[in-house]
Amino acid sequence: MLVINTIRNSARLTLRNAWLRNSLASRTGPTNFSRTFSLGLTLRQQDVVNVTFVRANGERIKSSGKVGDSLLDVVVNNNVDLDGFGACEGTLTCSTCHLIFKVPDYEKLPDKPGDEELDMLDLAYELTDTSRLGCQITLTKEMDGLEVQVPATINDARAA
Amino acid sequence: MLAAVNLNLAPSCWPVLPHVQNFALACERSHLALCFGLCHFSITKLSPKTNMSFTRSFVYSRHKLLNIYSCNLSTSAIKYQNVQQSTAAVKRICIVGAGPAGFYAAQYLLKQLSDCTVDIVEKLPVPFGLVRFGVAPDHPEVKNVINTFTKTAEHPRLRFFGNVTLGEDVSLQELRDRYHAVLLTYGADQDRELQLDNERQAPHVISARKFVAWYNGLPGAEQLQPDLSGRDVTIVGQGNVAVDVARMLLSPIDTLKLTDTTEYALEALARSKVERVHLVGRRGPLQAAFTIKELREMLKLPNVETCWRAADFTGIAEQVDKLQRPRRRLTELMLKSLGEQRKPRAAANGKQFLPIFLRAPKAIAANEMEFSITELQENEAAVATEASERLPADLILRSIGYKSSCADAGINFDPKRGHVCNRQGRVLKPGESDAVEPGLYVAGWLCTGPTGVILTTMNGAFAVAKTICDDIANKAVDTASAKPGFEPGSRRIVNWEGWRRIDQHESEAGKAKGKPREKIVSTEQMLRIAGV
Numbered sequence: 001m002l003v004i005n006t007i008r009n010s011a012r013l014t015l016r017n018a019w020l021r022n023s024l025a026s027r028t029g030p031t032n033f034s035r036t037f038s039l040g041l042t043l044r045q046q047d048v049v050n051v052t053f054v055r056a057n058g059e060r061i062k063s064s065g066k067v068g069d070s071l072l073d074v075v076v077n078n079n080v081d082l083d084g085f086g087a088c089e090g091t092l093t094c095s096t097c098h099l100i101f102k103v104p105d106y107e108k109l110p111d112k113p114g115d116e117e118l119d120m121l122d123l124a125y126e127l128t129d130t131s132r133l134g135c136q137i138t139l140t141k142e143m144d145g146l147e148v149q150v151p152a153t154i155n156d157a158r159a160a
Numbered sequence: 161m162l163a164a165v166n167l168n169l170a171p172s173c174w175p176v177l178p179h180v181q182n183f184a185l186a187c188e189r190s191h192l193a194l195c196f197g198l199c200h201f202s203i204t205k206l207s208p209k210t211n212m213s214f215t216r217s218f219v220y221s222r223h224k225l226l227n228i229y230s231c232n233l234s235t236s237a238i239k240y241q242n243v244q245q246s247t248a249a250v251k252r253i254c255i256v257g258a259g260p261a262g263f264y265a266a267q268y269l270l271k272q273l274s275d276c277t278v279d280i281v282e283k284l285p286v287p288f289g290l291v292r293f294g295v296a297p298d299h300p301e302v303k304n305v306i307n308t309f310t311k312t313a314e315h316p317r318l319r320f321f322g323n324v325t326l327g328e329d330v331s332l333q334e335l336r337d338r339y340h341a342v343l344l345t346y347g348a349d350q351d352r353e354l355q356l357d358n359e360r361q362a363p364h365v366i367s368a369r370k371f372v373a374w375y376n377g378l379p380g381a382e383q384l385q386p387d388l389s390g391r392d393v394t395i396v397g398q399g400n401v402a403v404d405v406a407r408m409l410l411s412p413i414d415t416l417k418l419t420d421t422t423e424y425a426l427e428a429l430a431r432s433k434v435e436r437v438h439l440v441g442r443r444g445p446l447q448a449a450f451t452i453k454e455l456r457e458m459l460k461l462p463n464v465e466t467c468w469r470a471a472d473f474t475g476i477a478e479q480v481d482k483l484q485r486p487r488r489r490l491t492e493l494m495l496k497s498l499g500e501q502r503k504p505r506a507a508a509n510g511k512q513f514l515p516i517f518l519r520a521p522k523a524i525a526a527n528e529m530e531f532s533i534t535e536l537q538e539n540e541a542a543v544a545t546e547a548s549e550r551l552p553a554d555l556i557l558r559s560i561g562y563k564s565s566c567a568d569a570g571i572n573f574d575p576k577r578g579h580v581c582n583r584q585g586r587v588l589k590p591g592e593s594d595a596v597e598p599g600l601y602v603a604g605w606l607c608t609g610p611t612g613v614i615l616t617t618m619n620g621a622f623a624v625a626k627t628i629c630d631d632i633a634n635k636a637v638d639t640a641s642a643k644p645g646f647e648p649g650s651r652r653i654v655n656w657e658g659w660r661r662i663d664q665h666e667s668e669a670g671k672a673k674g675k676p677r678e679k680i681v682s683t684e685q686m687l688r689i690a691g692v
Contacts, residue, residue, distance in 0.1 A: 083267070083271070084264065084267075084622065087615070088305065089301075091304060093304075093453075096614075115456065116453070119453040119456060122489055154268075154622040
């Protein structure tokens with residue numbers, strides 16, 4: 001396992017460096033390497049949106065996505081442990097990605113829910129006035145630090 | 161990637177535990193191969209079989225690959241070492257029925273019990289139950305759950321046995337002897353009847369369930385041959401199945417040709433002369449059983465006019481404000497549509513969808529159906545009055561609910577309610593007592609009756625799976641002695657590889673016609689393609 005881990009870590013580093021170089025090349029053109037690294041990090045931090053999922057039992061799951069990702073993407077890409085989340089894969093035909101927002105956050109969301117989203121939300125458990133479907137929320141820079149409540153699932157009952 | 165390892169090794173070595181070490185080793189080897197693939201984009205070091213899956217998974221971004229790799233694979237090897245250390249304690253669980261309830265329960269069990277193996281036994285050669293045979297062909301998005309189910313099915317601790325019927329090929333007692341726990345999730349394959357005199361004899365009365373099975377290609381249902389030569393169809397019942405059937409009858413055929421509707425059904429629907437579909441319910445608009453998504457879809461159907469009866473909505477608008485949000489929004493949509501409705505007219509090409517409330521089935525005649533006019537009581541129950549109304553009905557579709565059948569004489573089954581007697585998923589012993597059968601469970605529609613959407617079934621299945629985990633932890637289920645699991649013997653079994661062959665065959669056949677798949681309807685042909 002040690003060998004495996006070493007190889008894995010080096011693979012990860014290689015990938016990250018390659019990514020940083022590529023992203024910089026495409027944005028700012030050629031530049032010297034020492035600046036590359038720090039500027040790359042800055043760019044990266046700007047793109048990252050931190051999101052915390054709060055389960056009904058109070059457990060907080062910190063995660064993050066990029067600007068333009070949906071909250072469903074965040075759950076899928078980070079393997080956030082929410083059983084059954086996003087069953088229809090973001091096609092507005094189920095309500096398994098139901099999330100509850102704080103009132104100020106809800107009001108700040110750039111798009112209001114459409115009829116089709118509300119139709120699916122109507123079938124969700126624990127529906128509130130600030131409920132949305134995660135697949136319909138696209139991350140913006142302003143959402144950094146967002147906290148959303150996940151409706152109670154069977155696992156919360158066990159932990160509580 | 162897990163699938164890749166799985167494909168390579170699972171069928172041959174998984175059921176035999178001493179081989180688990182090989183499995184773990186192979187996992188590690190695949191890790192190495194994977195790293196080569198990631199760093200140098202060279203996949204030549206992988207075996208041909210793994211290679212195939214690798215290419216399939218490569219559609220993921222590198223980032224996602226790394227994620228899957230680091231989160232899932234590294235733990236799976238460790239898990240297998242654990243399994244190996246506690247060989248004697250492997251918990252064998254059998255799930256009967258490969259529909260949504262079965263797959264969601266399996267998903268939960270595999271995740272929560274690291275030392276369990278799950279076998280799914282399915283009557284048909286193909287998996288997914290009502291997701292394949294119930295969900296309307298023009299709702300392909302709903303079928304995306306198949307991707308999650310496939311991931312579960314390819315878990316190395318899961319085996320799929322298609323073409324095995326409980327009560328025929330294997331008895332419940334046999335399964336209970338061979339497993340620590342048995343979970344019944346074989347669903348509801350019968351339908352409630354209207355209890356009218358000539359219901360069974362009248363050739364123009366068919367069940368909506370059979371009609372759904374017919375257009376969705378359930379083996380055996382292709383013989384239905386519904387008579388669509390008349391102008392009027394009357395559907396009794398107003399649930400989402402009823403609305404699905406109405407939509408299939410009224411949708412433009414060119415839309416349906418792009419779906420996986422069976423070819424024989426498309427031919428019959430193309431010849432259909434049906435112009436008006438009545439959707440009749442015993443109760444009022446405030447008790448309507450269809451959901452808002454299905455109604456909105458009907459209202460948007462091209463060339464179809466939805467015609468409400470204004471009299472059905474007397475006094476409804478005044479009550480809207482008092483309703484809970486889902487019911488309120490549904491009622492508001494009906495009222496809005498009613499307000500926009502023009503005078504009934506006979507358009508040249510136009511078809512009509514006619515929801516009718518407060519009518520209970522009374523009698524069946526040749527080309528019409530008689531309904532009692534009902535009144536609602538305080539408790540919202542509908543009571544028939546003396547008055548009645550006749551509606552034209554060249555074809556009558558009965559859609560007042562499904563019920564389950566008793567697959568094995570050993571099941572404590574409630575024939576009246578059509579489900580298995582249970583308390584929160586634990587099957588009760590026969591008789592008056594409240595005692596439960598240790599190690600026997602039920603989930604899905606067989607447990608709750610046929611209600612709810614996929615979310616309901618998912619939550620229900622998770623809950624029963626959790627009950628199983630709890631019972632095992634509390635020793636309410638005895639897992640001390642080793643159990644052998646299912647032995648297929650000489651039976652023609654379709655395993656997951658076999659299903660993948662059928663799946664590939666169907667997808668390729670569909671591609672030629674511009675459909676997502678062309679379903680195989682004959683069981684014999686399925687078995688042949690699966691190679692058994």
